[in-house]
Amino acid sequence: MFSPEILLTLNIQQQLFTDPRRIALLKAIEQTGSLSQAAKQIGVSYKTAWDAINEINKLAPNPFLITAIGGKNGGGTKLSPYAVRFIQLYDLLTQLQQNAFNILSDDKVPLDDILKATARLSLQTSARNQLYGTVKQIHTSDVAGFITVLLSDNQTELTAYITQPSIGRLKLSTDKTVLLLIKAPLIEWVNTKENANENLLSVTVEKITTDEKWSEIAFSLSSGIVLYASKLAKEVEQAALTVGKQTKLCINPQHIIVATLV
Known part of the structure; x- marks a missing residue:
């Protein structure tokens, strides 16, 4: 060793x-x-x-x-x-x-990106979903607005709500690397027209882990990125989710936490 x-x-x-x-x-x-x-x-x-x-x-x-x-x-x-x-x-x-x-022996940890390496060195969060990307657009008013982040697969974009003070405190700018944190219970699958203004992602159900009350569902994007949702077991049953089924997920921009190194 x-x-x-x-x-x-x-x-x-x-x-x-x-x-x-x-x-x-x-x-x-x-x-x-x-x-x-x-x-x-x-x-x-x-x-x-x-x-x-x-x-x-x-x-x-x-x-x-x-x-x-x-x-x-x-x-x-x-x-x-x-x-x-x-x-x-x-x-x-x-x-x-x-x-x-x-982390030297862990090939999954990139050593060419200081945020990704630092996060694996010292950052532990309860958020099940931790997604890396770069800021592509910033649209804000004097109070708050949104940033568009291109994920590490160079295909998927997510929009996150953020306040103007947070943009300044995090020193956000285009092409800056950020970490997006999303708790699993906050990820929904599309079932109403009310989801139209949220982040919509086409996914495939990869795995469902269930106990008597709760279920965790692993969804994969076509690029290979995996997202996790946590729901009551009866909700998963009602939605008729099964491994291999294709569906759409929606993520409210206000449910995404943005983190970076300043």
């Missing part, structure tokens, strides 16, 4: 700022409240520990250590709030690096 040891090292002005050993020292200081005890805990000399902390403090924009000298409760050393937050960020970056190698 390919499992490299990933060691995150940060340099500032071509000088070592932090690495795993220095992070371990900082964590030991926070745990023991003493630089000398922290040095012993990680197996380095007091001078080595002192020099490392001194270099960190020189390079950091804010002090990393808060030192109390003598006093009623005795002296001691602890991390500053800035240092605590920095360590949290360091641990997050280390985890992201590990996750990056974890």
